[in-house]
Amino acid sequence: MASNTKIKNLRKLLKKRTERTKCRFTRARVFAIDWKDIGTLQKMVSQQGKMYGAKRTGTVSHFQRKLKIAVKRARFMALLPYVGR
Amino acid sequence: MSTRDYEAMFILNHAAATADFEETAAIVDQILEKHGATIVQKEKWDERKLAYEIKGQRRGTYYLTYFQADPSAIVAMNEDVQLNETILRHLVIALDLPIAEHIENTANERELMAEDSRKNSLGGWGGGRRERRGPSRDGDDDGVGGDGASAPARPAVVAAPAKTPAKTPAKTPADSSAEAKPAETPADAPAEAAAPAAADATTTDTAATE
Structure with missing residues (x-):
């Protein structure tokens, strides 16, 4: 009885955790990252304009690579800063 | 003469664009057409403050175009665009998908991202x-x-x-x-x-x- 509820609680916790740490691009079921979408790009970048690591944001490596390209394009077009403000 | 689909964004001189946007946009269109590009879609994307100064300018008008062109023409076109002074900067990107499909996809995916961030935002007390x-x-x-x-x-x-x-x-x-x-x-x-x-x-x- 007790063990059963324990397992249930653990499963619930795990579910919550995966929901929280999952990559936002995977969660949204997106195929490409638009470099013009500044709102989402800004969330993946620090105040100084550095990209956050995949470990921190939970981004899947496939999307981290795409994100890299998107951020670089946005920087080139002065949508994001190269160096913080 | 195989053509490819391209997306190109131009940052136009803000002063010139605010004075007469149509005319400054026409400069870009002329350059594109000169190199045999057929423009599928063009729009004024935004007017924003630049993240950093470009050629002494702090603001810029963004002009977004989608066009089909021969890949070999792009190099000459880039040179022409760089020589023009009203265009502060430009970026040409070759698309994997046909233009109409690409535009639709990006619009959909942007919506998905916005919805996701709305759902999963940690929120405050609001x-x-x-x-x-x-x-x-x-x-x-x-x-x-x-x-x-x-x-x-x-x-x-x-x-x-x-x-x-x-x-x-x-x-x-x-x-x-x-x-x-x-x-x-x-x-x-x-x-x-x-x-x-x-x-x-x-x-x-x-x-x-x-």
């Missing part, structure tokens, strides 16, 4: 938080038996409509549910309140007829 909690709580109750906090509150609400025919006053279940779950969305509360009231009215009617 409405965003309440939106997030509503469905998640339902999901918990469906999946798991429930933990200490939410379990006692839930049966009372579920049982409320069932009890009302059995002569319980209409007010008490509604009140108890309101006390137990102040965070509940208002959409549920009126429905619950209305249902017992209606049930009560019918019972009184039947009592009167009897």
Whole structure:
């Protein structure tokens, strides 16, 4: 009885955790990252304009690579800063 | 002469663009057409402050175009664009998908991203938080038996409509549910309140007829 509820609680916790740490691009079921979408790009970048690591944001490596390209394009077009403000 | 689909963004001189946008955009169009490009779509994307100075300019007008062109023409076109002084900077990107499809996809995906961030935002004390909690709580109750906090509150609400025919006053279940779950969305509360009231009215009617 007790063990059963324990397992249930653990499963619930795990579910919550995966929901929280999952990559936002995977969660949204997106195929490409638009470099013009500044709102989402800004969330993946620090105040100084550095990209956050995949470990921190939970981004899947496939999307981290795409994100890299998107951020670089946005920087080139002065949508994001190269160096913080 | 195989053509490819391209997306190109230009940052135009803000002063020139605000004075006469059509004319400054026409400069870009002329350059593109000179190199044999057929413009499919063009739009004024935005007017924004630049993240950093470009050629001494702090603001810029963004002009977004989609066109089809021969890949070999792009190099010469880039050179021409760079020589022009009203264009501060430009970026040409070859698309994998046909233009119409690409535009549709990006629009859809942007919406998906916005929806996701809305759902999963940690929120503050505002409405965003309440939106997030509503469905998640339902999901918990469906999946798991429930933990200490939410379990006692839930049966009372579920049982409320069932009890009302059995002569319980209409007010008490509604009140108890309101006390137990102040965070509940208002959409549920009126429905619950209305249902017992209606049930009560019918019972009184039947009592009167009897």
